Amino acid sequence: MNAVGAHAAWLHPRLAAQVVRPRRDGRAETVLRIEGLADARQVLRLDERLHALPGVSRVAIDARAQRARIVWDPARLALPQLLDAFAAAGCSARPLRRDQIDDARSGEATDALKRLLVAGMCAMQVMTYAFVMYIGVVDFVDFTTRGLFRWLSLLTTAPVIAYSAQPFLAGAWRELRMRRLGVNLTVSLAIVLTFGASVWSTVRGHGEIYFDSVSMFVFLLLAARHVELRARHASGALGEAAQDATPLLAERRRADGSLETVPALELLAGDRVRIAEGGTVPADGVLESASIEVDEALLSGESHPRRRERGERLVAGSVVLGGPADLRVEHSGDDTTAARLGRLAGRARQAREPVDAADRDASRFVLRVLVLTVLTALAWLYIDRTRAFDAAVAVLVVACPCAFALTRPAALTRALAVLAGRGVLVTEPAALDTLARVDYALFDKTGTLTTPWLEPDAVEPLREGLAPTDALRLAAALARESTHPLAAALAAAWTGDTPPVESLVITATAGISAEVDGHALRLGRPDFALAPSGRAVPASAAGTLLLADIHGPLAAFHVSEAPRADAAATLQALRREGIVTALASGDTRARVATVASALGITRWAGRQSPADKLALLEVARTQGHVTLAIGDGSNDAPALAGADVSAALASGTDLAQAHAGVLLARGRLDGLLQARRIARELARVVAQGRRWSLAYNLLAVPFAAAGLVPPWLAAIGMSASSLVVVLNGLRVGRGHAAPALRA
Template sequence: MNSYDAWAHPRLAAQVLRPRRDGHSEVALRVESLQGAQQVLRLEQAIHALPGVRGVSVDAPARRVRVVWDTERTTLPSLLQAFAAMRCAAQPLRSDSIDDTRTRESHDMLKRLLVAGMFAMQVMTYAFVIYIGVVDFVDFTTRGLFRWLSLISTVPVMFYSAHPFTVGAVQELRERRLGINLPVALAVWLVFFASAFSTVHGTGEIYFDSVTMFVFLLLAGRYVELRARHRSGALGDAVIDGTPLLAERRKADGTLETIPAIELLPGDCVHISEGSTVPADGVLESSRIQVDEALLTGESTPVTRQRGEHLAAGSVLLTGPAQLRVEHGGDATAAARIGALGAHARLTREASVLRSDVELRRFVARVLILTVATAAGWLLFDPSRAFASAVAVLVIACPCAFALTAPAALTRALGVLAQRGVLVADSAALAVLDRVDLAMLDKTGTLTVPHLDPPDIEVLRGGEASTLLAIAAALARESSHPVAQAVANAAAGLPLLRAEEVRVTPGGGISGQVDGRELRLGQITFALGSEAPRSDDRLWLADAGGALATFRLRERPRHDAQATIDTLRGEGVDILIASGDTSSRVAATARTLGIDTWHAAQTPEDKFELLKAARTHGHITLAVGDGTNDVPVLAGADVSAALATGTEVAQAQADLLLLHGHLRGLIEARVIARQVQQVIAQGRRWSLGYNLCAIPFAALGLVPPWLAAIGMSLSSLAVVVNAWRIGRQQASQPVLHA
């Protein structure tokens, strides 16, 4: 049985197939090898040729393909084999990942754009005949006919293509707020009704060409912005789709069985073939392998993992095969948590943009006041020109470019940062990050990582150092704390032991059973009891009979800590260490990294008081941490960042998540945040300058509505294109000269 035959199992197929009302089935597939338009076209043609296939939809940026077909005529294994034959191996995704929203939104906007474009060209053809009448005689019957044809051709544009603007304007009026849709809807409907009135009565000017062109160009700008936003969202999908649905579990008799990965339980032994994707988080039981962790860390360089080290779901095995002991599966994996955070970030971004754009409402109010003033002025001097001039002002001053600036810039910024290993949970942080003047950093796990060398192990009783280290590592693997991970990493290559009934005590240590013996690993007071001296800073391993060994962990700065601190300090940011560790260790780290201000033995409450004092003195603060004790400062700082190697509670409170555990992500984020603010400022300066130059001409009746529509639409497109340049230049270089 090949790997595709497993998908014939009803329980497994039920996870990925979504039944449709027409009796067909739908599946979403992850296809990593999609490259180029020609390959996409060949793949579509090959899949369409299969019996029973009704539709194929390819989303190249997201590396997704959706197929609708009759499973009675072509089975799911046969469909997957067809993809493999095209050298486009496909991985089925869970049926709940089939989200029609993005595809439906894109298709709807494209259809409205095409309708507007088709009828705009037709109306321009009719208008050409009418314009000829200005310089050459065209009889009134012919002119009337073409005016009516223009009206008929404009109706689909108004009631279909312009429908989003109309609905948006009604919604804004219901909510009693001024937004971008209100002036757009007013402009197109006023012009349409006035032109329709002139057509019916056979006198007066008509502006059907202006209306249709205006709607078409505005839809074109929105479609470009929509595609950019969807491309950014596809990055989050790549993380969510990274975990496979199938896994090969080793049974008690040593044979392998193919099961859904979601059914993996802690303690299961999983076989991973070379080139396959790791289906769950767990501990490596093979001696030595190489994996590609680019999906999770952003680093394309292969990583070597040894026995006892952790593997994350979504990693790709480059050398193998390998055996994995499962720790977390399904929605509890690191890839699933990161994907969920990315989805939350996109929702938060859209909500924050909607809440914060107060300036847009003011801009719209000024445009409406200026339009009324223009109409009133012309009514006093030349009523025949009042309507055309007012419409030209309303169209040319439309705040589309103003409104698109922030969403386009933020969409681009979040996509660039995701590619560079930084997830933004709250886009409002990018507006503050560049203005930060004080960074409060945790020490252990943030600035430094613990390290254990074999000479730092002192055996008290119970065996050799390697034996006791293997026992300690069995407990340490059950915790994500940096100290525990240092012990686990030091035991790489030693026999792998399994701990049972493990209990983690925050601030104390880990207890559990190894080979039936009750053991404790942690601080001396935790391992030996409350009567033990409190001055010892070693890690202790003990059983019911007392201490077995001590481990003196040493700390070393993260490889990029010094460069990050130097860069922040060079940009005028004061650095402060707030740590719960002892004074000697904090002082040593501060001295190594050249940090003058530090605070040791800090409780979570102490850290929060330091933060409050800094904010009271007017500082804009950045808090960086990785542990549960950092949660108060992460929640209270102006901007907060957490490392992906930290606790889930810390990650949930942070505005930024550094996926690959590198502090240089802070510098990347500040660079992009600076460029975002530049783009937003440039876009709004451009909008202001454009309006100051164009509105006087429109108010004086020198700009016809059709020319105003072209100017407004090109202005909006310029803003969107400018936002694409974020992340392509250094922070010191201007993105666009306004």
């Protein structure tokens, strides 16, 4: 597809509606993915070129993210002309879907930064005013001047309370409405009490004021939360990459063989599309042309070429290095692998609140702080009521559980970002806590530990007059309706057309039944396939896929399988860490035994139904084990849901992925080792942060209760403590590359 044709296609109304958002002021807005931004000078030249276009009112280029946000008048400039300008500047641009224009994370980061800047500027100004009053302690400053600077300090601190501190005040209100003691409550009490007392002292004209302490307290706490926010946002990178990689245009082949450019969203299952050399695959599908090389960095994380043969599947977002290539579409739009990864990444981003146990710990901590504050105030009311307020505020601020509560979120968001960069998506953050304690792992066999394939001469007709190709064609028609690895291997062996399938029924761990060309057929385990005919299973059929009808067997398919390249090394590494490895499969005992022997697994079971696998996990749990289940098929979903923590391969079914807390997006088992290493490091860092918070409070609170720590010093100590634990949490994964496996 040439550049001009590609740009002109963006005039398609339905396509433009996906990428252009109308604004209330009559202008249009879009976000583009830019390729080829090399340096700052090129960014500057591109910015100047875009602003010179008629109707362009705003250009925001983020060179690091390789994105540009453009606002323009659609009556004066069309989208293809805008893309032409990028091409003329030597930077190819591709519009992104309009749902990425309203970037919630960008708005959250901008809001947090604005509040931080306001607090910082006000804090610096208030400290300047405070300096004049501090001088008055050692050198005379008349009372009129001191009063003026008190009022100036109040006016400068007011924006900090009214704007910068709003996240803490709103959070405290939510906690009170939920009848839960949280960190925001103690922070808000410290802010409101200290500011209120300072306002009262300013109005009266005498007494201590703490405007500098309040503004600095808010600024440093916002700084700590901003660091944590940036780490949390970094973990969404993999989902964005998956969504950005999928093109919005495709070249669909008409019935007469000619090509038409259409929105990729309009592609349907069965459509034939052409992908030019260097083009991006617009949908998931089956390769119908000769063997090609593709770059599948989207899923594998590695940009070296991979060869795909006729009949193999290609995923949306892959780049065709050879070409051109012909593809038969299977899944498009929101059903592609890339879209699924994006949704899973979104689940990970939305589920990053501390787990219930951490919430309970923080609530208990807050309750102790409040009790200690009240006791300190009561004691000083008895000793010297003029110092009661200062001492109580100092205790409240010093013992504020910010460091305690920020430890896990900071470390967790860093861990999620590191794992996402290594192709491991954690859809349930609580899974990392459990993964660090796992000592029993139950694996599925086919598709998880092994990769099946069908040799060309492995088709055995069992009925006279049935040719091997006809048998394979009928079996492929059924197999293409299933995502099971054995069915996928059978479907990949047939590259031609298949007859329509009706009345489809898939029985987990057994097989597929349907009507093909008006005949009731069954494909699967021999006992399942022969059940309607009442025929006994011949001994020679063991370990095969059998195709049969009501009269008996039609053909046998001897599917071979071999362990995944990284399976043995991954299992050995897990066993070295003291984890019991077990294998459960619905396949025959003989085939399961062969794989178990090859991989060094001593605990294995064959002919296991989903309920049987779940029972194995229950037995392990009653023995005191913390269980991990790893699978890829829909029949593994009960076990994945029933284990303490679970993992699924990206090549697995949607149902398996929906029940997995960890998704191995690159399809490699050694991602488990990376996830477990990061999980254990996360546990260590969280424990370090909690110990630091406890030690800090044990050291500082007695001095604060004794009235030896002024509130301004307490604010510095608390904020510095929070920054320490946040920065310590960001150490997770640093200096640790992906673990090298030993055979």
